[in-house]
Amino acid sequence: MTDDEPDDRPQVLERSRTGLGELVLRRCGADLELISGGMFLMDTRDGRSERAMVERVLAVAPPGARLVIGGLGFGFSLAAAVASPVPAEIIVVEIHRQVIEWNRTYLPERTERNTADPRVRIVHGDIAAWLDRDDGPLDAVCLDTDNGPEWLTTPENGALYGGSRLGRLGERLGDPGAVAFWSANRSAAFEAALRNAFREVAVHETPVARGEPDVVYLARHPAHAPAQGR
Template sequence: METIERRDTPRGELVLRRDEQADRYEIISNGTFLMDTSDGRSERLLVTEALAAGEPPRRLLIGGLGVGFSLAQAVADERLTEITVLEREPVVVEWQRAHLSRFSGDALADPRVTVVVDDLVRWLHAEAPADRYDAVCLDIDNGPQWTVVPGNAALYDVAGLTAVRATLAPGGTLAVWSAAAVPAFEATLGGLFHDVRVLPVEVSRGEPDVVYLARRGR
């Protein structure tokens, strides 16, 4: 595995690595595996299910750029007129443009896409527009119980999810990616949203990935 770049951030170290033989890239955060380019099925499902769950969507918010699988799925939907991506780490945006654009289909060049470099938790409480998005897709951690940094835990509690719900248009859909099932998180969703669903996605090793879907009431 070749290290392409190592970058220090206010939240610690991010590393981009490449397995040239497998044609696979991965991003490591503070020594912990975060994401790679080997599959992407669950990231694409995150978007397709969120966009299929409610009224015909026009505006989508994606929390976390990652390696670009979710964004690639979003730009493929011609119904969308506005796609906003919240990404906390500027270097992840740089890596997408310099090394990973083929995994997103060069989606950052789509005129519908706006990238906001900011902390999602802070942005939701301070700047997020109300009743704006038809769907919100969150993929910034390995799951509600396995966060990249401790501050991200505030996204998955009642206050954080209430802030997310406020950005959704009535009847809009929230989709959350997780590396494993988290029953307590499902229960929290059930207290704030309607029609909570859990979609497992089998992986080659370990527990299935999970996509949580929940709808805001009208």
């Protein structure tokens, strides 16, 4: 590398030790990257699949929906939600307080614009525990938690993708209502669990620059509910 060439090697901006392992925020060229427990978690390079997750779930949600997003990330999902007139309430639950703060520090214009929307509420907490405590209606749910069911930086997140959790989530959904899951790869086992819990499951792929496509699973009509009137 010469003095005139840009240095695209990752530069660590901040480190934070949490109860779930170390979080590292770094800059690589013009982009930010988040590393959790030594594993790549997300970056700011694209965001198409995160936005698509929200757009797809809101496309089938009722007007005035209560939208719950599990995971703030770098704010792509929240931006898509704010851009839509469908939700009357947008709740984002993020387990890492550092991620909330880093969005404010390193992405201030985007963060301030989105959180200024009166429909938005950012909650610091675990999405699974929050869903268990909350008793409000669930019209639309987007779970962008970890890297999906088969690529977990935090093993405890695996419970979100289990059959019992899917069944309870389906019981909470209104009619119409939908839940979407983001995943860094396709999972046959998770898809089977979804089809066991919901009568309608769609799989949408978004090509990425390298590796397998990002995947959004969209599930509707809980299997326990009567088919009449659907």
